[in-house]
Amino acid sequence: MGADILRGAVVAFDLDGTLVDTAPDLIGTLNVLLGDEGLPALPLDEARPFIGRGARWLIERGFEAAGQHLHPARVQPLFDRFIAHYLDHIADESRPFPGCEAALDALRAAGAKLCVCTNKRTDLSVALLETLGLASRFEAVIGADAAPAIKPDPRHLQAAVDAVGGDMTRAIMVGDAFTDAGAARAAKAGLILVSFGYTEVPAADLDPDILIHSFDELPDACVRLLGACGAQAGRL
Numbered sequence: 001m002g003a004d005i006l007r008g009a010v011v012a013f014d015l016d017g018t019l020v021d022t023a024p025d026l027i028g029t030l031n032v033l034l035g036d037e038g039l040p041a042l043p044l045d046e047a048r049p050f051i052g053r054g055a056r057w058l059i060e061r062g063f064e065a066a067g068q069h070l071h072p073a074r075v076q077p078l079f080d081r082f083i084a085h086y087l088d089h090i091a092d093e094s095r096p097f098p099g100c101e102a103a104l105d106a107l108r109a110a111g112a113k114l115c116v117c118t119n120k121r122t123d124l125s126v127a128l129l130e131t132l133g134l135a136s137r138f139e140a141v142i143g144a145d146a147a148p149a150i151k152p153d154p155r156h157l158q159a160a161v162d163a164v165g166g167d168m169t170r171a172i173m174v175g176d177a178f179t180d181a182g183a184a185r186a187a188k189a190g191l192i193l194v195s196f197g198y199t200e201v202p203a204a205d206l207d208p209d210i211l212i213h214s215f216d217e218l219p220d221a222c223v224r225l226l227g228a229c230g231a232q233a234g235r236l
Helices: 023-036 045-050 053-066 070-089 102-111 122-131 154-163 180-187 215-230
Strands: 009-013 113-117 141-142 171-175 188-193 209-210
Touching: 009 154, 009 209, 009 215, 023 045, 023 053, 023 154, 045 053, 045 154, 053 070, 070 141, 102 113, 102 215, 113 154, 113 188, 122 141, 141 188, 154 171, 171 215, 180 188
Parallel strands: 009 113, 009 171, 113 141, 171 188, 188 209
Antiparallel strands: none
């Protein structure tokens, strides 16, 4: 599988919509808040694209979609209630996408350094990964609170690469949305997007180096992307 190419390379993963299908629990928590406020629940398919820019964004977009514009002063109390409920239900229905564990294990066996680069809070990310048995596969988890800025700012991806002692010239961002694409492009890292994630813009329209439709494709995609450009991952 091109172990020499992958050895020492960094593969940074988005979490929600990339590694794990978290929409049922995130949208379920949002709908609890909406119900408490006398607003209608949102269908999963309608609210799924709101995921990926943090809980506050999800709350604000969710309330707008339900017909209520939130005054800024209301966001923090709702956020606190959201987190309290979500922590108690963080993996009721959330599951890794099919093939995720096998792909991660193959990359690690080939010597790649794996990390998570997510706009989710670090404590929530670690709790989710631990509950699902994924945490031990990653050398670092860099959430929104553990970096100087969040995706699409490249400093978030840089913080993740630095955390595992890697080099951006041999780094790949694996994600599902414009936040991941923006961070990778600005940092000059390779970009692999999944077609099955949460995004308001189709992943194919974000011009990834490689678009994959299942995790079964990921190890080979990483080899191709790194191998095509030698020491520096770039556009195929």
